[in-house]
Amino acid sequence: MSEVSETPLRILVVEDEVLIALELECLLEDLGHVSVGVAGNAADAVSLGRSTAPDLALVDIHLVDGPTGVEVARQLSADPRITVVFMTANAKRIPPDFAGALGVIAKPYSERVVASALDYVARLRAGRAPSSDALDGFHLAPAAGGGAWAGDGI
Amino acid sequence: MPLFVRRVCAGVMMTGFPNGATLPSGMTVDVFAAAFEASPTPMVVTDPRRDDNPVVWVNGAFLALTGYVREEIYGRNCRMLQGPRTDPTVSRAMREALAAERPFEGEVFNYRKDGTPFWNGMTITPVRDQTGAVLFFFSAQADMTDKHRLEVAMRDANDALERLVGERTADLRSALEEKTALLHEVDHRVKNNLQVISSLMLLKARRTPVGEARDALQGMADRIGALSTAHRMLYSEGDVSRFDFREFTADLIADLAAGLDGDRTRIETEVEALALSAAMAAPLALLIHELATNALRHAFPEERHGRVAIEAHRCEDGMRLVIEDDGVGVEAATPNPSGFGRTLVEMVVRQLRGRLEWSDAGPGTRIAITIPLAEAAL
Numbered sequence: 001m002s003e004v005s006e007t008p009l010r011i012l013v014v015e016d017e018v019l020i021a022l023e024l025e026c027l028l029e030d031l032g033h034v035s036v037g038v039a040g041n042a043a044d045a046v047s048l049g050r051s052t053a054p055d056l057a058l059v060d061i062h063l064v065d066g067p068t069g070v071e072v073a074r075q076l077s078a079d080p081r082i083t084v085v086f087m088t089a090n091a092k093r094i095p096p097d098f099a100g101a102l103g104v105i106a107k108p109y110s111e112r113v114v115a116s117a118l119d120y121v122a123r124l125r126a127g128r129a130p131s132s133d134a135l136d137g138f139h140l141a142p143a144a145g146g147g148a149w150a151g152d153g154i
Numbered sequence: 155m156p157l158f159v160r161r162v163c164a165g166v167m168m169t170g171f172p173n174g175a176t177l178p179s180g181m182t183v184d185v186f187a188a189a190f191e192a193s194p195t196p197m198v199v200t201d202p203r204r205d206d207n208p209v210v211w212v213n214g215a216f217l218a219l220t221g222y223v224r225e226e227i228y229g230r231n232c233r234m235l236q237g238p239r240t241d242p243t244v245s246r247a248m249r250e251a252l253a254a255e256r257p258f259e260g261e262v263f264n265y266r267k268d269g270t271p272f273w274n275g276m277t278i279t280p281v282r283d284q285t286g287a288v289l290f291f292f293s294a295q296a297d298m299t300d301k302h303r304l305e306v307a308m309r310d311a312n313d314a315l316e317r318l319v320g321e322r323t324a325d326l327r328s329a330l331e332e333k334t335a336l337l338h339e340v341d342h343r344v345k346n347n348l349q350v351i352s353s354l355m356l357l358k359a360r361r362t363p364v365g366e367a368r369d370a371l372q373g374m375a376d377r378i379g380a381l382s383t384a385h386r387m388l389y390s391e392g393d394v395s396r397f398d399f400r401e402f403t404a405d406l407i408a409d410l411a412a413g414l415d416g417d418r419t420r421i422e423t424e425v426e427a428l429a430l431s432a433a434m435a436a437p438l439a440l441l442i443h444e445l446a447t448n449a450l451r452h453a454f455p456e457e458r459h460g461r462v463a464i465e466a467h468r469c470e471d472g473m474r475l476v477i478e479d480d481g482v483g484v485e486a487a488t489p490n491p492s493g494f495g496r497t498l499v500e501m502v503v504r505q506l507r508g509r510l511e512w513s514d515a516g517p518g519t520r521i522a523i524t525i526p527l528a529e530a531a532l
Contacts, residue, residue, distance in 0.1 A: 017346065017349070017350055017353075019350050019353045019354050019357065020349050020350055020353045022353070022357060023352075023353035023354075023356050023357050024353070026356070026357070026360055027356075062342070062346075089341075089342045089343075089345030089346045089349065090338075090342045092338055106345075106386055107345050107346060107348075107349045107386075108345050108346075108348040108349040108352060108378075108379075108382030108385065108386060109349070109382075110379055110382070110383070110409045110412075111409075111412070112408060112409050112412035115412070137405065137408070
């Protein structure tokens, strides 16, 4: 797999499919990071975000209570300690401002893309400007230098 | 006609018609008067030299049209035919034309004696003497009510048609929007389900002891990953029926290369830009994944170094896909006990109606596949 980051990220998984969430947690641990929990709906996501203050929240758009992931991203990214990355098969629903998120990993994702996205986030948070050439399937929000977002997929 | 009329109505003796026209022999003013009286065209003559330009002559057709008798009309202004629904802008235009001694042509909404309205289409011509002074106005008229009714009916029919077309267009637009929304929804579900299936496989693989079963589960998860790449590519661009084969292959190979020790083995691709039919995405994903994985797994045993090259080009028969390695070759490679990979490749090539050739590349193995493409892809 990809290089293990020197500083493990504390990650909140916002995902309503328990199988995906469970496997994603395993993958995150394989990659040397730590899961702080899984939330399947908007309220849980926001309250878990407040109580755990993760480094990174991986947010699906469609949750148990509907397409509430966008609002979850908006609220979590309002906390400057939390980096938000969408992880969704529904990228068309992402608003042009990305609701404060850094970027999006398209589902179905490959381990490679998840690894490179986490690596990018870890470097960014460590203050080392990551090269956007090394994004490898991880699509950045326009505000993060990812270019215009047509909202029509990636 | 107005020329004759001028003479008759003016009642002025003239030495001849302009332009050299002459009355035919035997034709007298009385004969003209009789002819006008008998004409089915309603006609009226007014005298502007008298106060309020009164009617001084009408023919029988005019009486029939309006329902009046002569005594009720003579001496009165023609506006007696107007009523509440007469368009004031039209009567003003008529008044201005007469005041300026210009001819007038138009349709006026008039009323008969019994109150029934009709559209009165008319021409009004000033009748002048030799000095050019206006003696009379002559007007020929026609009941245009039927024409108006037809026009209104036509307009209504047109409006109704336009409304209908508008409604149909709106229906079609909303049907298209619904279809697009449905496509997105299905696309979303397919992608999500692939993610669930992949997660399921990987979870089971993680809980399975290292060995054949675990490898099989991991292998299946990788194949689902390849199918996932196909679906990620589809519908992401404007054209839902095609996908970019070069980008697709690059993504597919990047997933395979991520697991490689780059110093020992590497994958090289040389793929022509081809817009292929969406239906080919899944079989091609499986095919390329299988062949590349197979080469990486079996061509380089015991830390052997090497490379796998993937090339795709347009050819006369469609597309030629070549996967070549410089490894130990088919004969030397450890045979896969189940041969599932090879069977899968043969099935997929058959599904794509392609041709498969395995050959010794000396060193290594060369697999060439020719796949027919629909005309639109070329």
